[in-house]
Amino acid sequence: MKKLLIKWQRLINNDQTCPRCKSTEVEIERAYKKLKEALRIFGIKVILEKLEITPSEFNKNSLISNQIFINNKALEEWINAKTGQSPCCDVCGEQDCRTVEFLDKTYETIPETLIIKACLLAAAEILTAKPLPLKFHVEH
Numbered sequence: 001m002k003k004l005l006i007k008w009q010r011l012i013n014n015d016q017t018c019p020r021c022k023s024t025e026v027e028i029e030r031a032y033k034k035l036k037e038a039l040r041i042f043g044i045k046v047i048l049e050k051l052e053i054t055p056s057e058f059n060k061n062s063l064i065s066n067q068i069f070i071n072n073k074a075l076e077e078w079i080n081a082k083t084g085q086s087p088c089c090d091v092c093g094e095q096d097c098r099t100v101e102f103l104d105k106t107y108e109t110i111p112e113t114l115i116i117k118a119c120l121l122a123a124a125e126i127l128t129a130k131p132l133p134l135k136f137h138v139e140h
Helices: 019-040 055-060 075-079 112-128
Strands: 002-011 044-053 067-070 082-087 096-102 105-107
Touching: 002 019, 002 112, 019 044, 019 112, 044 112, 067 075, 067 112, 075 096, 075 112
Parallel strands: 002 044
Antiparallel strands: 002 067, 082 096, 096 105
8 A cells, every 4th residue: 555644743842833834734634634544446545644843853944844845845846835033922932933934824733734735746746657667679
């Protein structure tokens, strides 16, 4: 069975995360459940992996928090979006948090629809990828 890996990482500081990441987690869980059912008929197993970013890692680069990868490619790359940033909350301190800019709209919480869109593009790539033949045979 082919696999589609959704990897999501967010800051965990003293067992807490920011409101953006909490909301994104709800959105990613909804998307995951729908995608898991929908893509099964195409022989694609959807896997959701949640990673924790430490405060030390976050302080080095705050934009790695609330980041989603689909088959090791950033969500923004799949849907031709941009990464932005803006102030967040006490959990994040003075660091700006990641935002996603898509079609002239800025999202602090990554919505289910964008996650599904990116995953469907990845699934289409999986389904259309054809292995190269081991031998080439030309008939005359």
